[in-house]
Amino acid sequence: MHPIAIIADDLTGALDSAAGFAQRGLKTRVVTEIDDFTDALHGGALQVVAVSTGTRDGSLDAALAMLRAITAALGSFDGVIFKKIDSRLKGHIAAEVAQLAQGRALPVLACPAIPRLGRFVQGGAVTGAGVDSPISVAERLGSGLGTAPTIPEARTNADIDAALPDRLDSHIYVGAAGLAEALARRLAPDAPAPARPALPAPLIMAIGSRDPVTLAQVAQLSLRVIAAPDGIVPEFTMAPVTLVQMTAQTLDLDPRVAAAGFSSGIARAIAANAPRSLFMCGGETAQAILTRLGIKRLDLLGEVLPGVPLSRCADTGLTVITKSGGFGAAPLLADMLAMMDQPRGPSTGPHIGPIA
Missing domain, CATH: 3.40.980.20 (Four-carbon acid sugar kinase, nucleotide binding domain)
Incomplete structure (x- = not known):
């Protein structure tokens, strides 16, 4: 199985996108420090490692500095790279994705749809619940990628599943929980139903x-x-x-x-x-x-x-x-x-x- 590296710009995003993998039985960890990200990513004991950069609401300079550190931490990582973004495309998306893609001759597949929340991608734009007017995905990704990203139409989970390439490590993925869940389904298609979680009091x-x-x-x-x-x-x-x-x-x-x-x-x-x-x-x-x-x-x-x-x-x-x-x-x-x-x-x- 290809290991997965998730880079999210806030903590709840890192947890939301990683949860689908854990739900299917994959060993998954979320970290908030670069050193822990590096250790977990290259340690071999985990299948999915997510890092929260905390850059969504900060300055552009801080976001770029953090993504440069993330890129260095990835080093020769040859697994699947998933850039978790806000499904309504908030934050420094263009700069962060461009920095992450530097030095990797891989096309980008971008899909911020979350069908279970009623949020879709239609005509290359985010629409649906909580979206007052369509938000162009290509415009928010900007022109810094060199090759135009693939932006599939996505109204259902099946649409996202069908958009994934045969070889998962052939692309960089940019999206929200819907795309993360599709990757998890591909990697662990026969996962048993999860047990009822224990929520201990107090x-x-x-x-x-x-x-x-x-x-x-x-x-x-x-x-x-x-x-x-x-x-x-x-x-x-x-x-x-x-x-x-x-x-x-x-x-x-x-x-x-x-x-x-x-x-x-x-x-x-x-x-x-x-x-x-x-x-x-x-x-x-x-x-x-x-x-x-x-x-x-x-x-x-x-x-x-x-x-x-x-x-x-x-x-x-x-x-x-x-x-x-x-x-x-x-x-x-x-x-x-x-x-x-x-x-x-x-x-x-x-x-x-x-x-x-």
Whole structure:
């Protein structure tokens, strides 16, 4: 089997695209550091390695510097390269893909469709759910590739499956979860149905996203919500499920300041309470919390529900669940909590070290 290298511009994207491979039984890891990416990619023990570059919302110069480091880390890698992009084509897509393609005489196949979410590629443009007007894929990829990319029409998973070449290592792939899932189906076509995932309690839910989709999901829960105004997390007593939600209080507060405070508060709460599971909503929220905890490597176990990756910290054993802010139907969080294991006495969660 060809090994897979996934390069994503945010953490939830890395987890979302890698989850389909883990769901089919492939040994899969997500990392956030270049050194860990290099070690995992060339160590031989893993079949799929994804790295989160954290470049979607940063500067172009920072994105190019990071992609140059990624290109160097790939070195003579001869497996399949998949560039995970936002399905609505946000971020420094043209520059990152061009940098990744440098030195590799391979054409690009680009397909940001996610049919299960109602997001398609028609006439070379992204259309469907959450897309106000068609977004040209070729325009967002720019002219820096030399050879024009292949942009298949994609309304169904079968369309994406049919667009894959006979030899997977003959292209560089650029797309979202739909294309990643198609690659996983090709690589492991006879994978058994995944087992029901274990979601051990106690669980902390850290809701940093203010997306209306997430707010509607939280509103359906019959849980006490611990508010974190401006990101300030109060002390609390651990329950089987503890929901902490960042709320806005000061109108002119820099959102980055609030997010930094929220991630610090959640990390302190985890260190103090040792939960067995952690749910994080929002890519920036997840990245910030894991950084505060010193967690740089996650082994993918699959999905709790479609589009909700499940992983385990490679160093501490903490179960980690993530969701992007704008994803999912209103009952999604309630459906997830219905799958929780009930606690069997005091928390025996993994030890998390002190937070700097």
